[in-house]
Amino acid sequence: MRAVILAAGEGRRLRSHFQRPKPLVNLLGLSLIERNILSLRECGIKEFVIITGCYDGEIQEHLGNGEKLGVIIKYLHNADWQLGNGLSAYTFHKEYRQGEKFILMMADHIFELDLFKSFIAGAEEIKEDELLLAADRRLEEVHDLDECTKIKAWENTAIKLGKGLEDFNAVDCGLFIGTGELLEALSRSIAGGAYALTDSVNLMAESGKVKLHFIKNNWVDVDDYESYKHCEKLLLKSLVPPKDGIISRLINRKVSLRITKLLAPTGITPNQITFLSFLTTVASAVAFAMASPLLGGLLAQFASMLDGVDGEIARLKFLKSKFGELFDSILDRYGDFLIVTGMAYSWYAGTGQIAALLVGAAALAGMPMSMLFKEKFRNVFGQPFISEVHDGVMRYFAANRDVRLFIIMLGGIFNILPAALTFLAVIAHLQTFYRLYSVRRLS
Amino acid sequence: MRAVILAAGEGRRLRSHFQRPKPLVNLLGLSLIERNILSLRECGIKEFVIITGCYDGEIQEHLGNGEKLGVIIKYLHNADWQLGNGLSAYTFHKEYRQGEKFILMMADHIFELDLFKSFIAGAEEIKEDELLLAADRRLEEVHDLDECTKIKAWENTAIKLGKGLEDFNAVDCGLFIGTGELLEALSRSIAGGAYALTDSVNLMAESGKVKLHFIKNNWVDVDDYESYKHCEKLLLKSLVPPKDGIISRLINRKVSLRITKLLAPTGITPNQITFLSFLTTVASAVAFAMASPLLGGLLAQFASMLDGVDGEIARLKFLKSKFGELFDSILDRYGDFLIVTGMAYSWYAGTGQIAALLVGAAALAGMPMSMLFKEKFRNVFGQPFISEVHDGVMRYFAANRDVRLFIIMLGGIFNILPAALTFLAVIAHLQTFYRLYSVRRLS
Numbered sequence: 001m002r003a004v005i006l007a008a009g010e011g012r013r014l015r016s017h018f019q020r021p022k023p024l025v026n027l028l029g030l031s032l033i034e035r036n037i038l039s040l041r042e043c044g045i046k047e048f049v050i051i052t053g054c055y056d057g058e059i060q061e062h063l064g065n066g067e068k069l070g071v072i073i074k075y076l077h078n079a080d081w082q083l084g085n086g087l088s089a090y091t092f093h094k095e096y097r098q099g100e101k102f103i104l105m106m107a108d109h110i111f112e113l114d115l116f117k118s119f120i121a122g123a124e125e126i127k128e129d130e131l132l133l134a135a136d137r138r139l140e141e142v143h144d145l146d147e148c149t150k151i152k153a154w155e156n157t158a159i160k161l162g163k164g165l166e167d168f169n170a171v172d173c174g175l176f177i178g179t180g181e182l183l184e185a186l187s188r189s190i191a192g193g194a195y196a197l198t199d200s201v202n203l204m205a206e207s208g209k210v211k212l213h214f215i216k217n218n219w220v221d222v223d224d225y226e227s228y229k230h231c232e233k234l235l236l237k238s239l240v241p242p243k244d245g246i247i248s249r250l251i252n253r254k255v256s257l258r259i260t261k262l263l264a265p266t267g268i269t270p271n272q273i274t275f276l277s278f279l280t281t282v283a284s285a286v287a288f289a290m291a292s293p294l295l296g297g298l299l300a301q302f303a304s305m306l307d308g309v310d311g312e313i314a315r316l317k318f319l320k321s322k323f324g325e326l327f328d329s330i331l332d333r334y335g336d337f338l339i340v341t342g343m344a345y346s347w348y349a350g351t352g353q354i355a356a357l358l359v360g361a362a363a364l365a366g367m368p369m370s371m372l373f374k375e376k377f378r379n380v381f382g383q384p385f386i387s388e389v390h391d392g393v394m395r396y397f398a399a400n401r402d403v404r405l406f407i408i409m410l411g412g413i414f415n416i417l418p419a420a421l422t423f424l425a426v427i428a429h430l431q432t433f434y435r436l437y438s439v440r441r442l443s
Numbered sequence: 444m445r446a447v448i449l450a451a452g453e454g455r456r457l458r459s460h461f462q463r464p465k466p467l468v469n470l471l472g473l474s475l476i477e478r479n480i481l482s483l484r485e486c487g488i489k490e491f492v493i494i495t496g497c498y499d500g501e502i503q504e505h506l507g508n509g510e511k512l513g514v515i516i517k518y519l520h521n522a523d524w525q526l527g528n529g530l531s532a533y534t535f536h537k538e539y540r541q542g543e544k545f546i547l548m549m550a551d552h553i554f555e556l557d558l559f560k561s562f563i564a565g566a567e568e569i570k571e572d573e574l575l576l577a578a579d580r581r582l583e584e585v586h587d588l589d590e591c592t593k594i595k596a597w598e599n600t601a602i603k604l605g606k607g608l609e610d611f612n613a614v615d616c617g618l619f620i621g622t623g624e625l626l627e628a629l630s631r632s633i634a635g636g637a638y639a640l641t642d643s644v645n646l647m648a649e650s651g652k653v654k655l656h657f658i659k660n661n662w663v664d665v666d667d668y669e670s671y672k673h674c675e676k677l678l679l680k681s682l683v684p685p686k687d688g689i690i691s692r693l694i695n696r697k698v699s700l701r702i703t704k705l706l707a708p709t710g711i712t713p714n715q716i717t718f719l720s721f722l723t724t725v726a727s728a729v730a731f732a733m734a735s736p737l738l739g740g741l742l743a744q745f746a747s748m749l750d751g752v753d754g755e756i757a758r759l760k761f762l763k764s765k766f767g768e769l770f771d772s773i774l775d776r777y778g779d780f781l782i783v784t785g786m787a788y789s790w791y792a793g794t795g796q797i798a799a800l801l802v803g804a805a806a807l808a809g810m811p812m813s814m815l816f817k818e819k820f821r822n823v824f825g826q827p828f829i830s831e832v833h834d835g836v837m838r839y840f841a842a843n844r845d846v847r848l849f850i851i852m853l854g855g856i857f858n859i860l861p862a863a864l865t866f867l868a869v870i871a872h873l874q875t876f877y878r879l880y881s882v883r884r885l886s
Contacts, residue, residue, distance in 0.1 A: 322823045323886050329819045330812075330879060337808035345800070357788070357800065361807060365780035368811045369773075375818035376772050380765045436770060443766050 001123065002100065003045050004178075007033055007107035008053025008081035008088040013224045021055035023107035024062050025228070028235055029264035029317050031062065032222060033107040034069065038318040041071055042113055043120050045103065048073045049095050051088045053081025084195030090186040099128070104176040108222045110231050111175065112238050115217035122213040123177045131182050131204050133158060134175035135212040136219070142171050143220055143230050149174075149198055151212070158210035161198050170212065172198075173219050181209065236261060239312040245402035248308060252402060256308035263313060270314040270321075274328045277306035281335030285342030288412070291350065293343075297412015300339055304405035307332065329371065332401060336367040339408060340421070347417045356418070363421045366428025370399050373435055381443075385435075390442065394434045399427045444566065445543065446488050447621075450476055450550035451496025451524035451531040456667040464498035466550035467505050468671070471678055472707035472760050474505065475665060476550045477512065481761040484514055485556060486563050488546065491516045492538050494531045496524025527638030533629040542571070547619040551665045553674050554618065555681050558660035565656040566620045574625050574647050576601060577618035578655040579662070585614050586663055586673050592617075592641055594655070601653040604641050613655065615641075616662050624652065679704060682755040688845035691751060695845060699751035706756060713757040713764075717771045720749035724778030728785030731855070734793065736786075740855015743782055747848035750775065772814065775844060779810040782851060783864070790860045799861070806864045809871025813842050816878055824886075828878075833885065837877045842870045 011022025018025045023033035030038065037048060048071055052059050056077050066073035078091045089104060096102075101123055119134050126132045135151055135158070136142055150168035152160045161172060176182070185200040194200075204210050218238070220231035236257045244253065263273070284299035310328060314320045344360025347353070377385040387395045404424060411420025454465025461468045466476035473481065480491060491514055495502050499520050509516035521534045532547060539545075544566055562577050569575045578594055578601070579585055593611035595603045604615060619625070628643040637643075647653050661681070663674035679700045687696065706716070727742035753771060757763045787803025790796070820828040830838045847867060854863025 321886075323883050325823045326816075326819055326882060327879060330816065330875060333812070333815060334808070337804070341801075341804040341808075344804075348800070357791070358784075361780070361784040361787075361803070364804060364807045365777070365784075368815055369776070372776060372811055372815060372818070373769075373773060375815070375822055376769055379818055379821050380768045432773060436773060439769060440766050443764075 001045060001103060001120070001177075002047040002049060003037075003040050003103040003105065004049045004051065004089070004092045005033060005036060005105055005107050006051050006085055006088050007055075007059055008051050008078050009085065009108075010054045010082075011108065014222070014228065017225050017228075021058050022222070023059060024055075025222070026265060027110070027222070027228065028232060028261065029266075029313075032110060033059070033063065035110060036105065036107065037063075037066070037069055037071060037073075039111065039113050039116050040103065041069065042318065043116050045120075046071050049076060049092060050074070050107075051076050051078055051091050053078045053088060084197075086186055086195045086197040086200055087190060089197050089200075090183065090190055093183045093187070096180065096183055099180070101126075102178055104178045104182070106174045106221075109174045109219060110222055110235070111173070111219040112217040112234070115215050115219060118217075119175060119177075119213050119215065125213075126177060126179070126211050128179055129181040130179065130209045130211055131201065132177040132211050132213055133201070134173040134215050134219075135170040136173055136215055137170040139169075139171065141218075143227055144223070145171065147221065147223060148172065153212055156212045156214070157208055158201070158205045158212055160205060161202055161210075163198075170214070172201075173215060174221060175219075232261070235316065236312075239315050241311075245400045247304075247402040247406045251406070252305045252308050255305045256312060259306070259309050260312040260316065263309065264316055268313070270310040270319050270324050271327055273306060273310040273313060274324065274331055277303050277310065278331040278335050280306055281339055284408075285338035288339065288342035288417070289345045289349075291346055293346065293412040293415050293417060295412075296339070296342065296346075297409040300405050300412065301409035303335060304402055304409075307401065333368050333371065336401070336404070337364060339405075340364050340367060340424070343408070343411065343417050343421055347421065353418075356421075359418065359421050359425055362425035362429070366399070366425050366432075367404070369428050369432045370401075373432060377435075377439070390435055390438045391431070392434065392438055394431050399424075399431045404428075444488060444546060444563070444620075445490040445492060446480075446483050446546040446548065447492045447494065447532070447535045448476060448479060448548055448550050449494050449528055449531050450498075450502055451494050451521050452528065452551075453497045453525075454551065457665070457671065460668050460671075464501050465665070466502060467498075468665070469708060470553070470665070470671065471675060471704065472709075472756075475553060476502070476506065478553060479548065479550065480506075480509070480512055480514060480516075482554065482556050482559050483546065484512065485761065486559050488563075489514050492519060492535060493517070493550075494519050494521055494534050496521045496531060527640070529629055529638045529640040529643055530633060532640050532643075533626065533633055536626045536630070539623065539626055542623065544569075545621055547621045547625070549617040549664070552617045552662060553665055553678070554616070554658075554662040555660040555677070558658050558662060561660075562618060562620075562656050562658065568656075569620060569622070569654050571622055572624040573622065573652045573654055574644065575620040575654050575656055576644065577616040577658050577662075578613040579616055579658055580613040582612075582614065584661075586670055587666070588614065590664065590666060591615065596655055599655045599657070600651055601644070601648045601655055603648060604645050604653075606641075613657070615644075616658060617664060618662075675704070678759065679755075682758050684754075688843045690747075690845040690849045694849070695748045695751050698748045699755060702749070702752050703755040703759065706752065707759055711756070713753040713762050713767050714770055716749060716753040716756060717767065717774055720746050720753065721774040721778050723749055724782055727851075728781035731782065731785035731860070732788045732792075734789055736789065736855040736858045736860060738855075739782070739785065739789075740852040743848050743855065744852035746778060747845055747852075750844065776811050776814070779844070779847070780807060782848075783807050783810060783867070786851070786854065786860050786864055790864065799864075802861065802864050802868055805868035805872070809842070809868050809875075810847070812871050812875045813844075816875060820882070833878055833881045834874070835877060835881055837874050842867075842874045847871075 007023040014022045024031045076091045078088045149172035150165040151170040152168050153170050185203045189199040218234045280303035284296045288296035340363045348356035374385040411417050450466040457465045467474045519534045521531045592615040593608035594613040596613050628646045632642040661677045723746035727739045731739035783806045791799035817828040
């Protein structure tokens with residue numbers, strides 16, 4: 001399936017803030033139109049047709065033939081863009097291939113990735129002569145309702161659309177899957193002097209041909225500075241994975257998302273951040289070894305926060321890589337080993353207690369066990385290890401990395417390294433034994 | 444598909460050695476017929492029909508309804524078993540379901556699992572009125588050629604079969620996939636007074652209906668004590684996995700296969716052996732810590748050998764389990780940690796050198812890295828890590844467990860723990876860094 005992106009308008013309201021065409025406005029490291037292209041690429045869309053108007057040259061210069069984004073981009077120019085976005089959409093008829101379904105969207109509407117995914121999956125539901133429109137009926141959650149095109153819907157069919165509609169139960173998200181019929185409707189309504197896309201959609205709605213896909217994820221029409229900031233907030237929030245550790249969720253993400261926001265516009269890569277996080281663990285280990293537990297603890301916790309940033313940047317800027325995932329896992333283990341060694345060394349150097357060596361060894365051995373167990377489990381059983389199923393009551397003491405580094409921070413701040421190391425060792429091994437017991441019982 | 448197993452004969456020659464019916468003779472912990480049933484179960488066969496004759500009661504008592512083997516067994520009795528095995532095979536017509544293809548085999552022919560797998564996959568090649576026969580054309584490798592039924596083959600079609608055939612180019616392995624046509628042929632040849640299975644097969648061969656599947660794995664017709672011992676040897680040899688570590692292949696398997704041979708007839712489970720191997724590592728660690736490096740080193744190497752036995756017994760007796768695989772991996776890591784801790788402790792207690800602690804920590808950290816890397820790689824890339832591709836020249840220093848424990852043994856025997864620990868740490872981390880570099884380069 002190809003995607004048609006309308007990028008013909010002037011976007012006056014944002015222009016005053018950014019001094020550049022709206023589709024090219026940078027939001028968290030990517031221009032609006034780049035984000036849409038990359039999101040769709042994640043859904044398997046490789047060919048794009050961009051309809052330009054007001055800023056034809058700038059947009060072509062910015063995106064080129066799509067090669068650096070890993071897609072193919074063609075451009076169509078609508079010299080009469082000022083007449084209305086229906087005319088811009090109709091420009092696509094020059095490129096239309098008989099019988100194809102295509103995605104039609106605005107360059108400046110931003111959607112969460114999951115929204116695109118479920119919408120595109122809906123393409124199969126519509127017939128050859130229908131139109132599928134993404135609609136939001138969670139009216140109280142819609143940003144800037146006044147500016148939206150409203151929909152009067154009956155079940156999943158649109159009856160009428162309009163900005164000024166009084167009686168409505170959903171709003172138009174500006175995301176379509178069109179067929180040849182839409183181009184027909186555009187042609188007819190343009191011939192009748194109606195140049196807005198909504199005019200043609202209304203024409204199709206009259207014969208019940210506009211089907212609605214009710215979306216469940218967030219989206220923003222980036223129209224002014226306020227909606228720009230709103231979009232930024234939503235995107236950052238969407239970076240937190242559903243299965244996040246407890247310390248990560250309650251503490252780390254609050255800081256890591258801010259760092260991500262700061263770093264997103266720079267060219268720093270996720271792997272560089274991974275390495276930076278590792279260097280922070282080295283610094284933490286050295287601080288511990290040099291008898292500065294407070295600094296060591298704080299650095300460990302900071303490393304834990306940075307450990308979230310690489311993934312956030314990767315998801316935000318579509319830079320995820322398999323190597324990156326592996327690199328992150330391995331460097332995390334090295335970070336763990338170094339910090340624990342630094343702590344045990346500090347304990348032993350300060351007291352000469354042989355217990356420091358044994359507890360240190362036990363903690364060192366415990367640090368990789370959670371990952372070892374989960375990865376092996378997944379390879380052997382062919383499904384991910386689920387803490388809720390196999391960890392039983394132990395999941396409240398989950399020895400995940402965010403928790404381990406938090407314990408290390410507490411140990412550093414309160415200068416109770418022996419207690420922290422002992423606790424680390426105990427929960428890591430207890431968790432492993434419990435998991436073995438529980439897998440045996442359930443399998 | 445169902446399997447028909449002929450277990451009607453008297454088996455005189457083995458009787459003198461074992462005092463029990465031949466199908467029930469125990470070979471490496473399983474009776475011959477049990478091994479065939481379990482092998483076929485591994486190939487997805489769940490329903491069996493066993494044709495009894497001479498020892499009807501004993502066989503039924505031994506196998507029951509198949510529940511304890513996880514299959515369903517029905518019995519048919521051929522009172523005239525002495526007349527010939529064709530009559531026994533024909534007994535199956537009482538149970539035959541119109542149109543079905545079925546496996547037909549002798550209770551006392553033992554096949555490697557891979558032979559069954561590729562043979563059964565061949566079932567689709569034959570037509571409704573054909574017979575598929577497993578044949579071996581590697582004549583020089585056939586055990587006891589004199590006793591075999593020979594085949595004159597043209598391409599993959601049998602022209603003639605017979606024990607006394609002068610001109611032949613393959614031998615009959617006694618393993619068939621039959622259709623209703625075989626039962627017809629049996630009926631006709633029995634009516635003509637020819638009671639051997641080979642008579643009916645020859646009848647079908649005359650009209651070109653006997654197709655041959657040329658096998659590539661080993662098999663034995665267990666007919667006398669000599670072939671019994673030969674079969675034992677082949678089965679043990681087949682337990683060595685194709686990708687075995689260098690120390691494992693050159694040293695460990697020579698001992699582990701002997702232990703497996705000893706333990707197979709007992710009721711000991713693979714998980715119990717895993718635990719025994721772990722206990723041996725505990726003993727090794729204690730020996731090192733108590734300044735008995737020679738004993739520690741030898742015990743470590745013995746643990747490494749025992750580490751092969753659990754898998755061998757599991758494969759040999761069809762006792763593989765997912766939990767067992769996980770349990771083995773996790774206990775191996777604990778064993779590694781304990782031994783290294785014991786060694787580092789011994790070094791430090793003897794010399795007071797701080798280097799002992801740091802090298803010990805580095806070695807401890809290095810021990811799980813190989814497994815961590817491989818398991819994560821497999822989960823991230825969706826394919827197994829292949830040493831030949833990603834380890835480059837490092838594969839000759841492969842820090843796999845067999846090599847690591849061998850280095851530990853050498854360290855113990857020559858009482859050079861510092862060198863052994865340093866070497867362990869260096870190869871483990873070097874290997875990890877090299878793997879990261881190489882995955883990055885290739886992906």
